[in-house]
Amino acid sequence: MKIAVCVKEVYNLEQVKIIKETREPILDVPKKLDDLSRNALEEAIKIREKLGGEVVAISAGSPDLKKTIKEALAMGADRAVIVTDCSNSTPESTALILSKILEKDSYDLIIMGDASSDDYSGQMASRIAEILGLPQITFVSEIKEVSEEKITCVRDMDDYLEVVEADLPCVLSVTNEINEPRIPALKDILKASKKPVETLSANDLGVEIPQPYEIIENLAPEIDRRQEVIEGDAGDVARKLAEIIRREA
Amino acid sequence: MMKALVFAEKADHFNRISSKLKEMGFEVHGLSFAEANADHLYISEPNYDYASITAAMEKISDDVGPDLVVFSSTKLGKEVSARFAQRKNLPCITECLNLEVEGSSITVSRYSLGGKTIAKLRTSLPGVIAVVADAIEPSEQSFQMNIQDFEIPVSNQIRTVSREEKKREAVGLREADVIICIGRGLRKKEDIELVKELAEKLNAEIGCTRPLSHDYKWLPEERMIGLSGEKVSPKLLISIGVSGQIQHAVGIMNSKTVIAINTDENAPMREHSDYYVVGDLYEIIPELIRNL
Amino acid sequence: MERFDAVVIGGGAAGLGSAYRMAENGMNVLLIERGENVGEKSVYGGRIYSWVFEKYVKGFQDAPVERWVKKERLTFLDERESVSIEYSSDETCSFVAILTKFNRWLAEKVEDAGGLVVSGIKVEDVRLNPLRVVADGEEIGCDAVVIAEGVNPMLAMKLGIRSDWKPEEVAVGVKEVFKLSESEVNSRFDVESDEGVANLFVGYPVFTHGGGFIYTNRDTISVGMVVRVDSAMKNKIEVYDLAEKFRAHRDVAGFLKGGSMIEYSAHLVPEAGIKGVPDALHKDNVMIVGDTAGFVLNRGFTIRGVDFAFYSGVLAADSIKEAMDGGDAGLAGQIYERKVRDSAIIGELEKFRKALDVLENTRFFNDYTRMMVEIMRGIFDVKEESNRLYDVVMEKSRGRKIRMALDFLSAFRGL
Ligand SMILES: Cc1cc2nc3c(=O)[nH]c(=O)nc-3n(C[C@H](O)[C@H](O)[C@H](O)COP(=O)(O)OP(=O)(O)OC[C@H]3O[C@@H](n4cnc5c(N)ncnc54)[C@H](O)[C@@H]3O)c2cc1C
Numbered sequence: 001m002k003i004a005v006c007v008k009e010v011y012n013l014e015q016v017k018i019i020k021e022t023r024e025p026i027l028d029v030p031k032k033l034d035d036l037s038r039n040a041l042e043e044a045i046k047i048r049e050k051l052g053g054e055v056v057a058i059s060a061g062s063p064d065l066k067k068t069i070k071e072a073l074a075m076g077a078d079r080a081v082i083v084t085d086c087s088n089s090t091p092e093s094t095a096l097i098l099s100k101i102l103e104k105d106s107y108d109l110i111i112m113g114d115a116s117s118d119d120y121s122g123q124m125a126s127r128i129a130e131i132l133g134l135p136q137i138t139f140v141s142e143i144k145e146v147s148e149e150k151i152t153c154v155r156d157m158d159d160y161l162e163v164v165e166a167d168l169p170c171v172l173s174v175t176n177e178i179n180e181p182r183i184p185a186l187k188d189i190l191k192a193s194k195k196p197v198e199t200l201s202a203n204d205l206g207v208e209i210p211q212p213y214e215i216i217e218n219l220a221p222e223i224d225r226r227q228e229v230i231e232g233d234a235g236d237v238a239r240k241l242a243e244i245i246r247r248e249a
Numbered sequence: 250m251m252k253a254l255v256f257a258e259k260a261d262h263f264n265r266i267s268s269k270l271k272e273m274g275f276e277v278h279g280l281s282f283a284e285a286n287a288d289h290l291y292i293s294e295p296n297y298d299y300a301s302i303t304a305a306m307e308k309i310s311d312d313v314g315p316d317l318v319v320f321s322s323t324k325l326g327k328e329v330s331a332r333f334a335q336r337k338n339l340p341c342i343t344e345c346l347n348l349e350v351e352g353s354s355i356t357v358s359r360y361s362l363g364g365k366t367i368a369k370l371r372t373s374l375p376g377v378i379a380v381v382a383d384a385i386e387p388s389e390q391s392f393q394m395n396i397q398d399f400e401i402p403v404s405n406q407i408r409t410v411s412r413e414e415k416k417r418e419a420v421g422l423r424e425a426d427v428i429i430c431i432g433r434g435l436r437k438k439e440d441i442e443l444v445k446e447l448a449e450k451l452n453a454e455i456g457c458t459r460p461l462s463h464d465y466k467w468l469p470e471e472r473m474i475g476l477s478g479e480k481v482s483p484k485l486l487i488s489i490g491v492s493g494q495i496q497h498a499v500g501i502m503n504s505k506t507v508i509a510i511n512t513d514e515n516a517p518m519r520e521h522s523d524y525y526v527v528g529d530l531y532e533i534i535p536e537l538i539r540n541l
Numbered sequence: 542m543e544r545f546d547a548v549v550i551g552g553g554a555a556g557l558g559s560a561y562r563m564a565e566n567g568m569n570v571l572l573i574e575r576g577e578n579v580g581e582k583s584v585y586g587g588r589i590y591s592w593v594f595e596k597y598v599k600g601f602q603d604a605p606v607e608r609w610v611k612k613e614r615l616t617f618l619d620e621r622e623s624v625s626i627e628y629s630s631d632e633t634c635s636f637v638a639i640l641t642k643f644n645r646w647l648a649e650k651v652e653d654a655g656g657l658v659v660s661g662i663k664v665e666d667v668r669l670n671p672l673r674v675v676a677d678g679e680e681i682g683c684d685a686v687v688i689a690e691g692v693n694p695m696l697a698m699k700l701g702i703r704s705d706w707k708p709e710e711v712a713v714g715v716k717e718v719f720k721l722s723e724s725e726v727n728s729r730f731d732v733e734s735d736e737g738v739a740n741l742f743v744g745y746p747v748f749t750h751g752g753g754f755i756y757t758n759r760d761t762i763s764v765g766m767v768v769r770v771d772s773a774m775k776n777k778i779e780v781y782d783l784a785e786k787f788r789a790h791r792d793v794a795g796f797l798k799g800g801s802m803i804e805y806s807a808h809l810v811p812e813a814g815i816k817g818v819p820d821a822l823h824k825d826n827v828m829i830v831g832d833t834a835g836f837v838l839n840r841g842f843t844i845r846g847v848d849f850a851f852y853s854g855v856l857a858a859d860s861i862k863e864a865m866d867g868g869d870a871g872l873a874g875q876i877y878e879r880k881v882r883d884s885a886i887i888g889e890l891e892k893f894r895k896a897l898d899v900l901e902n903t904r905f906f907n908d909y910t911r912m913m914v915e916i917m918r919g920i921f922d923v924k925e926e927s928n929r930l931y932d933v934v935m936e937k938s939r940g941r942k943i944r945m946a947l948d949f950l951s952a953f954r955g956l
Pocket residue numbers: 035115116117120176431432433434435457458459460461473474475476477478489490491492493494495496497500510511512513516528529530531
């Protein structure tokens with residue numbers, strides 16, 4: 001079984017600070033592998049553990065990817081293919097680039113997160129499946145059965161749960177709840193440093209990056225809470241709270 | 250006149266979106282599974298298969314020649330919007346909260362950086378967007394209401410084995426004046442009883458963070474508050490054992506007053522609170538119930 | 542068991558210097574940092590002396606330098622007034638940088654040179670005979686270990702290489718970063734975009750061992766306060782309160798006005814100079830470098846930690862290489878001991894041994910600071926009548942001239 005996992009680097013959002021006066025975000029923070037990419041990887045590794053084969057991590061992003069991709073290798077991907085010159089990517093451009101890489105090999109399964117936790121755009125599985133002319137199963141919360149030929153999944157949709165099946169090759173997107181991604185141990189990290197990483201540029205792939213939209217502004221909403229801290233003995237605190245609740249409710 | 254083509258699997262979503270488009274001056278065409286407000290509406294049997302809906306939208310779009318194609322930003326809507334956009338080689342923006350048209354370009358707002366910021370994006374038409382229907386205030390508009398039946402082409406890309414509606418309990422989070430929102434600070438399911446007691450005293454609805462509804466399944470999904478759940482606007486929200494990660498905090502930003510109880514004096518929740526109680530919920534809640 | 546030529550513990554300037562040098566020398570080196578990202582646990586004021594990086598780091602011109610220091614300012618503060626001395630020059634020997642970013646950049650250099658950097662993992666133990674490092678339940682074998690764990694020498698203590706700090710040997714520092722715009726920084730400090738200011742403060746609000754600092758980054762400024770731990774304990778001062786008072790002083794507040802605080806950190810810094818350096822810097826083939834070894838020099842108006850940290854790392858790396866090349870890797874510890882003792886690090890720390898005694902004298906932080914301000918007020922305060930400099934000085938120093946003369950003489954010799 002040959003599985004490609006499309007992973008994404010994101011800013012470590014917990015470290016992104018907002019400038020109070022201008023409401024602008026400060027993006028000068030380290031990047032990391034997105035949580036949902038970890039879910040996708042975990043699922044791919046589980047399948048490999050069962051059926052054998054190879055898991056390839058594929059990603060398009062900034063030069064920082066050279067570092068972030070190691071997290072995917074440490075988790076258990078066998079190798080990686082990365083494109084490091086598309087910092088200002090959009091779903092449109094990323095889908096084109098990833099598809100170019102995916103076309104070079106024949107994968108049985110292509111797995112990714114149902115969205116990324118920064119943009120939450122959720123277009124990648126559909127776009128890639130469309131470009132490659134493959135079926136897609138999105139929002140997968142459980143893989144019930146998988147063989148070399150066929151996969152059966154539970155999809156967790158807004159109002160319903162659905163069991164669907166498709167023939168391979170096929171594109172999957174998985175939800176955050178599908179599994180608990182493993183945390184790599186030191187020995188996995190050391191092993192990862194020896195795994196092959198192929199680094200490409202969008203140019204190598206012959207992709208011109210489309211810029212379909214313009215970002216007019218990107219500002220944090222005004223958060224103007226009093227932030228009054230109440231501490232002390234539980235009894236006192238509760239009395240104060242009761243007073244506030246009576247006033248505000 | 251510019252034309253818009255709409256798909257929404259729920260009539261309520263369809264109507265919110267079409268009224269907004271009409272207000273903006275579009276002639277509204279659409280595909281829906283039930284009668285809904287549009288100038289030209291195709292109605293088909295319900296179908297939840299992305300491949301079939303994409304093919305149907307492609308067909309209608311080829312007939313109508315829309316400037317803007319709009320989906321409801323549900324899971325199904327997002328999935329189809331992206332596949333449709335790729336087929337038509339168009340830009341697509343999902344999870345739009347707001348939209349404005351100016352000449353031949355459209356400007357939308359959506360959360361970015363996991364909800365930390367709101368980005369305003371402009372793209373030229375033709376284009377595709379998926380709109381969070383609940384973020385739109387419906388308005389009274391008059392439509393031509395030309396309705397015709399439509400048969401969605403059948404696709405076999407994937408096969409549905411079974412489908413089960415999720416059990417929904419009617420939850421009044423959006424209308425509630427007082428909400429108690431609980432998070433992973435609660436140690437076990439049984440402890441929700443303690444919170445229920447408090448909720449009864451305050452006549453409050455109970456909401457929760459994603460781990461409680463989706464991972465532990467202690468509460469039904471419709472009680473989840475946040476980016477991927479409900480956005481609430483009560484007079485008072487009491488947040489208990491919630492760290493206040495941005496994806497959650499986005500859902501409580503319109504609350505008038507926020508009280509939080511947390512053992513960690515520096516949890517991100519502090520920034521989102523008017524009153525931030527540093528303490529153990531297991532000590533404070535029983536005392537609080539006694540005091541109310 | 543995985544094996545490396547050497548394992549470096551800690552990804553601050555010291556550990557990175559060591560790993561970089563070894564990787565450059567073609568050695569198989571592993572650096573382990575416990576923070577999620579390299580650099581995020583390192584805290585400092587703001588200025589780095591560049592000599593060591595110019596000498597050893599290839600491509601140093603691409604380092605994330607915020608501004609080169611072209612203005613040095615020393616300010617004596619009392620509650621409401623201040624006296625500043627400024628030295629300004631086009632020549633420069635130091636730059637302002639954001640240490641987390643600078644260290645992150647160094648880590649990239651290490652990796653580019655072929656070293657392996659692993660973060661998010663804490664080293665639990667170092668075992669001798671045979672030499673191993675224990676982390677995450679794994680043992681990793683190696684010929685040499687460089688402990689660069691910073692100011693909390695847990696592993697070094699466990700191995701008995703050094704003892705813990707006494708309160709009078711360390712200071713606690715807090716630092717805040719305020720966001721302005723690049724042009725605001727330029728105009729407030731009267732500098733061009735590539736020029737930086739290092740401003741150190743004595744007196745208010747500490748009036749004892751310690752002081753404040755301001756450094757100009759490109760579009761932010763770093764502001765903070767350092768107080769020796771024994772003084773803080775004795776006077777029951779909360780460093781946080783001091784930092785807040787300092788920030789609110791009219792001569793500091795002006796620089797920060799309208800800026801929003803985007804970062805806050807607190808950290809210990811060795812303050813004992815040569816007295817904080819243990820007698821032996823190694824045990825077998827385990828060496829200590831940087832803050833762990835106490836290689837920080839504080840002369841009151843300059844503080845050198847990062848350059849010494851990096852340099853000591855380089856010396857450890859060179860010692861390991863020399864020992865391996867000589868056919869007995871086991872000698873690295875001894876070679877390191879000799880190299881450091883012969884180096885500028887110990888040389889400088891020795892040279893300024895007296896500085897410690899001078900700075901021990903709290904009169905510099907209190908009486909003389911106040912006096913300086915009073916004298917200036919005396920001269921510049923013109924109402925109906927004005928004062929002669931001579932009269933002002935005489936009056937302000939009444940009854941303490943001899944002690945003062947001695948104090949200043951020792952300061953002159955020591956600093
Ligand atoms: C794409 C995406 C979308 C998401 N959408 C949502 C969403 O819509 N809604 C949502 O909620 N989450 C969402 N999340 C998840 C979100 O990021 C957080 O993981 C989640 O909100 C954390 O839940 P929590 O605060 O309950 O748990 P934790 O983060 O574990 O916090 C528990 C808190 O309880 C406190 N605590 C512990 N014990 C006590 C005690 N005895 N008394 C008082 N306090 C105590 C702790 O100090 C801590 O702050 C999303 C994540 C992603 C990636």
